[in-house]
Amino acid sequence: MKTNKNSQAVGHAHQHSRYALKLLAAIAVSAFGATALNAAYAQETSSSIGGKAPAESTVTIHSDNGLTRHVSADSKGRYRFPALIPGTYLVSLEKDGQTVAQVQGVPLFASRASKVDFACDNDQCTGALAR
Structure with missing residues (x-):
């Protein structure tokens, strides 16, 4: 039974790390998109x-x-x-x-x-x- 709880804990930790990785990727893509949008906007105003x-x-x-x-x-x-x-x-x-x-x-x-x-x-x- 101890092995089963341990494997469940490892499974949850793995899910959380995948979620964190996806969240970081989404933040990075959003930041890059905002930077690209600002650069395009700056070009349009000159x-x-x-x-x-x-x-x-x-x-x-x-x-x-x-x-x-x-x-x-x-x-x-x-x-x-x-x-x-x-x-x-x-x-x-x-x-x-x-x-x-x-x-x-x-x-x-x-x-x-x-x-x-x-x-x-x-x-x-x-x-x-x-x-």
């Missing part, structure tokens, strides 16, 4: 500003929340600021360290890019928000 500017000029953005970034237009005159948070931006074109054109009030919404193009003709530069 956006970008890009456009055209004179080749190898500098474009600068200033956001209403204090962010400032600079980027150079490539040899084809393209530039891009990725992974920006929604807000309102000032986009400036700079040549030789001087601001030569700017576009104020560029709205940036979650998951939507804004396009600002700059053009220079006879040392007169203009910028426009493309719609």
